[in-house]
Amino acid sequence: MTKIKVGILFGGRSAEHEISLQSAKNVIEALDKAKYDATLIGIDKEGKWHSFQDSAFLLNETNPKLIKLNQSSQTEVAVALGTSERPLVPVSSKKPHSMMQEPMGVDVIFPVLHGTFGEDGTVQGLLKLAGIPFVGADVLGSAVGMDKDVMKRLLRDAGLPIADFLTFRRFERSEISYDKVKERLGEPFFIKPANLGSSVGISKVSDKSTFEKGIETAFFYDNKIVIEENITGREIEVGVLGNEHPIASIPGEVIPHHDFYSYEAKYIDADGAGLKIPAEISDAVAAELKMMAVKVFKTLECEGLGRVDFFLVDGKKILVNEINTIPGFTKISMYPRLWQASGIPYAELIDRLLQLAIEKHERDSRLRSSV
Numbered sequence: 001m002t003k004i005k006v007g008i009l010f011g012g013r014s015a016e017h018e019i020s021l022q023s024a025k026n027v028i029e030a031l032d033k034a035k036y037d038a039t040l041i042g043i044d045k046e047g048k049w050h051s052f053q054d055s056a057f058l059l060n061e062t063n064p065k066l067i068k069l070n071q072s073s074q075t076e077v078a079v080a081l082g083t084s085e086r087p088l089v090p091v092s093s094k095k096p097h098s099m100m101q102e103p104m105g106v107d108v109i110f111p112v113l114h115g116t117f118g119e120d121g122t123v124q125g126l127l128k129l130a131g132i133p134f135v136g137a138d139v140l141g142s143a144v145g146m147d148k149d150v151m152k153r154l155l156r157d158a159g160l161p162i163a164d165f166l167t168f169r170r171f172e173r174s175e176i177s178y179d180k181v182k183e184r185l186g187e188p189f190f191i192k193p194a195n196l197g198s199s200v201g202i203s204k205v206s207d208k209s210t211f212e213k214g215i216e217t218a219f220f221y222d223n224k225i226v227i228e229e230n231i232t233g234r235e236i237e238v239g240v241l242g243n244e245h246p247i248a249s250i251p252g253e254v255i256p257h258h259d260f261y262s263y264e265a266k267y268i269d270a271d272g273a274g275l276k277i278p279a280e281i282s283d284a285v286a287a288e289l290k291m292m293a294v295k296v297f298k299t300l301e302c303e304g305l306g307r308v309d310f311f312l313v314d315g316k317k318i319l320v321n322e323i324n325t326i327p328g329f330t331k332i333s334m335y336p337r338l339w340q341a342s343g344i345p346y347a348e349l350i351d352r353l354l355q356l357a358i359e360k361h362e363r364d365s366r367l368r369s370s371v
Ligand SMILES: Nc1ncnc2c1ncn2[C@@H]1O[C@H](COP(=O)(O)OP(=O)(O)O)[C@@H](O)[C@H]1O
Pocket: 163, 190, 192, 196, 197, 198, 199, 200, 202, 228, 229, 230, 231, 232, 235, 256, 260, 261, 262, 309, 321, 322
């Protein structure tokens, strides 16, 4: 059997660069070597792509804060557009003994990238132009899943329950008044950049004095912000897997040990949050969450995988918070653990995702591109 060449894409120009490196390391280790050959492609913080030798692609790999790409074992590559047998092309390197001299073939890519330039449709667009099958949502699903304003409007249109929210663009800044926001949404409320993740740029505002700072912070990161009513509830997450007929995992709960599930709680504080799998909820609520997770996934044009995050108020009222189209993928991350607990172990999950990517690509390749 010829092995399938899998490109693992990791790093990236995002606040989640380091978590992506950890996810990639776990994915590479778990890949079925009898079936797949891995090609490692790391994107540095400037956005350049490099191929790596798998033995030494990371430095400080056991330290989540200091983990980084090992630049001494890298060769810069570019992606050739149009369908090509060997789409990964080395960029002429000054090194005399560049590891990779020839263009490389790749049958499918797993973008283990989170956030900006990874989860937002940009990389997906590039891979489509290069004709390479890839894991996860297409351009539209990725972009929609990333934009909290557009995402919420689509969820609302589908009749899915969400927190009340307001959207403002930078040019409307002078119209954003604390009193008007408070009148509509109550207090406290959340101010967020529309397109970001990892809780970066998010503030919980409970009085006028922190309002301006919250608005300013969100506009550091995006030209569009959303302001949401505060939901007092538990945070429950459900994994979704599949293309046309997606299935949902059992629900799990995130229990933040901070005021909310902030950047610190997610990545800085080792004890910032606890994961409880399965979530302690009634069977009826679990069934409702699973059904809604699949509906969210379909409504937002997602494929492959997604983690749908909910708020559960008073043990019964469900509100959709958001979708993550490339959720954290280390062995101890919520998404793989939800599937593990639902009967799909880590290595099998990766296998299924790669198969789904290939199926999606074959389906789409049959479409006519000219009259
Ligand atoms: N409307 C809200 N009510 C209560 N908590 C919220 C609300 N919005 C966000 N949070 C808190 O902030 C965290 C991050 O917000 P989220 O919208 O999920 O952004 P991100 O995409 O950065 O994860 C949530 O996990 C939750 O703890």
